[in-house]
Amino acid sequence: GQNIDQPTEMTATEGAIVQINCTYQTSGFNGLFWYQQHAGEAPTFLSYNVLDGLEEKGRFSSFLSRSKGYSYLLLKELQMKDSASYLCAVYDSNYQLIWGAGTKLIIKP
């Protein structure tokens, strides 16, 4: 079956750095997405990785290792507004988006 694992919840301090991991097992791979979702709102796009390596975009970076079926989202200089759920999703061989359950990130002052 297809499976995406990410931690259920993480807590971090304002101004710090946090890394959210995602491991996946899918039938084929055509890219991995990270989305941010605030409570009661729709997801918003953060990043897309299809090749191995690190993609940096401002305070957020995303890393992919296809051989390990692993990705992480790195958030730097955490702000209170970063409190949200972070969803990992993978395109399988049919370009169907397989979603993880999301990681709820709690930022404390």
Place this chain on the structure above:
Amino acid sequence: GAVVSQHPSWVICKSGTSVKIECRSLDFQATTMFWYRQFPKQSLMLMATSNEGSKATYEQGVEKDKFLINHASLTLSTLTVTSAHPEDSSFYICSARDEASGSWNEQFFGPGTRLTVL
């Protein structure tokens, strides 16, 4: 980026009635739109893929006669929840791909519709 709208943003209805939710791509054409459902504290669950001009493709376990999807134009898909019951109360989200752009693989999400069935 591309914009997707949904209407209504929230709706409350009585059990047994039908509710229609609209999803529009505002500045691009989308031959394919996706309908998701999300229960509290759970991830997105794909219900169906809506294809312009043809029948929708439903995921396993989703009743096509209960969740009617119509994708009549390149900018509009509708989801009708027929004979709604309290267990249908959920957050319904649509998304679309801008297949003409360089970022065709990114899904743009609508703001979601919160349905409450009394």
